[in-house]
Amino acid sequence: MNRTSLSGTFALSPMQQGMLFHYLKDPHSGVDIEQIVVHLPEKIDARRLEMAWQWLVRRHDILRTKFVWEGSETQQEILPEVAVPFVVHEERGFSEQVQGERLKAFLQADRVHGFDPSEAPMLRLTLFQWGEKSFSLVWTFHHALLDGRSYPVLLREVFEAYAELRTGAVSQRSEPFPYRRYIEWLQEENFDAAEVFWKKQLAGFTAATPLAVDRQSSVDADTYQQGEAWEQIDATVTSALRKLAKSHDLTLNSVVMGAWAILLHKYSREEDIVFAATRAGRKSSVPNADETIGLFINTVPVRVHIKDDDALISVFKDVRSCGWICGLTSTRHWPE
Numbered sequence: 001m002n003r004t005s006l007s008g009t010f011a012l013s014p015m016q017q018g019m020l021f022h023y024l025k026d027p028h029s030g031v032d033i034e035q036i037v038v039h040l041p042e043k044i045d046a047r048r049l050e051m052a053w054q055w056l057v058r059r060h061d062i063l064r065t066k067f068v069w070e071g072s073e074t075q076q077e078i079l080p081e082v083a084v085p086f087v088v089h090e091e092r093g094f095s096e097q098v099q100g101e102r103l104k105a106f107l108q109a110d111r112v113h114g115f116d117p118s119e120a121p122m123l124r125l126t127l128f129q130w131g132e133k134s135f136s137l138v139w140t141f142h143h144a145l146l147d148g149r150s151y152p153v154l155l156r157e158v159f160e161a162y163a164e165l166r167t168g169a170v171s172q173r174s175e176p177f178p179y180r181r182y183i184e185w186l187q188e189e190n191f192d193a194a195e196v197f198w199k200k201q202l203a204g205f206t207a208a209t210p211l212a213v214d215r216q217s218s219v220d221a222d223t224y225q226q227g228e229a230w231e232q233i234d235a236t237v238t239s240a241l242r243k244l245a246k247s248h249d250l251t252l253n254s255v256v257m258g259a260w261a262i263l264l265h266k267y268s269r270e271e272d273i274v275f276a277a278t279r280a281g282r283k284s285s286v287p288n289a290d291e292t293i294g295l296f297i298n299t300v301p302v303r304v305h306i307k308d309d310d311a312l313i314s315v316f317k318d319v320r321s322c323g324w325i326c327g328l329t330s331t332r333h334w335p336e
Contacts, residue, residue: 009077010180019144030111032143040135050086052162062179062294066120085124147297179294185286210268258316265306274303
């Protein structure tokens with residue numbers, strides 16, 4: 001593999017710049033820190049697994065990047081070699097409940113510890129051994145390196161390498177497409193035209209869509225706690241939603257985004273609703289983007305006008321139309 005072609009310095013994507021801003025604003029907020037936990041009910045060779053991760057980082061340039069910034073100038077530098085942080089925690093002898101508690105506490109501390117983007121690599125591995133054939137691998141990394149399309153590819157490759165290293169060296173693979181091709185493509189785009197387009201799309205919208213809690217100013221903000229709530233929709237409801245979407249020439253995504261727009265309308269009592277939606281950014285950018293490891297996602301505003309007497313289907317169709325206009329369902333980076 002030609003190591004020279006996979007090193008060097010080039011610009012950040014707009015999304016990477018935004019994530020760097022979040023870091024500079026609050027280095028230990030835990031924002032943009034990703035953690036993937038893989039439970040391994042088998043005997044693990046920690047040294048061989050570490051070697052597999054080191055091979056993976058040598059293979060993919062974006063995993064060796066660091067950010068360099070001075071004033072308004074930001075660059076990312078791909079280093080030719082980096083050492084992968086790999087730590088093993090011996091945790092045998094604890095009950096399953098205590099193991100869960102210890103892992104949860106680690107994940108919380110690990111997230112807020114974060115990364116210094118000026119140092120590479122912006123990833124680390126922690127292997128917990130709970131028993132003779134019970135392990136958990138925590139892969140922590142900065143979101144500025146990777147998006148969701150990259151995770152399964154890298155996990156598949158690293159465990160393939162782990163298996164191959166048991167009997168010898170990792171087999172030869174085709175050279176991956178470097179992430180910098182995407183940055184070069186971005187730099188060729190007409191951002192002036194994009195600015196005109198988005199100003200037109202958002203004309204007349206002046207303030208963020210509020211939630212009901214935004215208006216409870218009499219309550220001390222410190223009393224609120226951040227958390228997550230999960231509601232799993234069963235197969236019967238999912239099937240009915242798919243059928244509803246298909247019968248009106250909609251996607252399930254349009255139905256879900258429409259439901260979110262209606263919820264924001266009910267809470268805010270606003271008729272002009274704007275929220276962000278994430279685009280994968282793969283189909284509309286460089287050739288072979290689906291096979292490239294890196295951060296391609298982008299967020300775009302979705303604007304929907306809703307009144308109380310609007311039918312659900314009309315809202316869903318408005319969301320679909322906005323998706324076409326805003327590039328959520330288009331093959332273009334933005335419409336012309």
